[in-house]
Amino acid sequence: MGFPANHPAMWHAVAMIEESFFERRYVGDQAGPGLLARVVTQYDDVALYPPAHFHPTVGESKSNPDAKHFLLGAHLFAGTWVQENRDIHRSLWIANG
Numbered sequence: 001m002g003f004p005a006n007h008p009a010m011w012h013a014v015a016m017i018e019e020s021f022f023e024r025r026y027v028g029d030q031a032g033p034g035l036l037a038r039v040v041t042q043y044d045d046v047a048l049y050p051p052a053h054f055h056p057t058v059g060e061s062k063s064n065p066d067a068k069h070f071l072l073g074a075h076l077f078a079g080t081w082v083q084e085n086r087d088i089h090r091s092l093w094i095a096n097g
Helices: 008-023 033-040 059-063 090-095
Strands: none
Touching: 008 033
């Protein structure tokens, strides 16, 4: 996704979470990609990028020689947000302030 900070779509998504838990069975639809897709598609000024732009292990990224040009970021799957792992990922925390 791409949008300015404090975009109303994110506040809209937060407001919909509780209702979504009662309406949806799958967690990905309750508060994950399903919820976000339902919300952000209501806004013309939000850009939705394909998973390959952020996920270095999806097929499109792994097989495309131009991946370095469209891979904008990567989910590290390493628990970088866990306090006990901060020393391991100190350079990431410093680089991202």
